[in-house]
Amino acid sequence: MMDPSAYLLLSGILFGIGVAGVVVRKNVLIILMSVEIMLNAVNVAFIAVGSHLGDVTGSVFAFMVMTVAAAEAAVGLAILIAIFRLKETIDITELSVLKW
Secondary structure, eight states, X not given: OOOTHHHHHHXXXXXXXXXXXXXXXXXXXXXXXXXXXXXXXXXXXXXXXXXXXXXSHHHHHHHHHHHHHHHHHHHHHHHHHHHHHHHSOOBGGGXXXXXX
């Protein structure tokens, strides 16, 4: 059985790339993709630790995270399409539709 440290390092790097994408980018589509990268990084960590411990709980949690990611992608893209039809832009600095 392989040590999970390499997988956890990969998970940390992927999560860091996702955080950088959310913080730096101004395109809503890129931000949604960065959130998906962060969720996949968490999946890698769950499965690595679950495999190391010989438990299926990590895989169950990874499956639950995948369902949340699918719902997030569907709802996020629907909101993105609605905002694009209204404002004709997806630049986050020009969007104030969701403010009170």
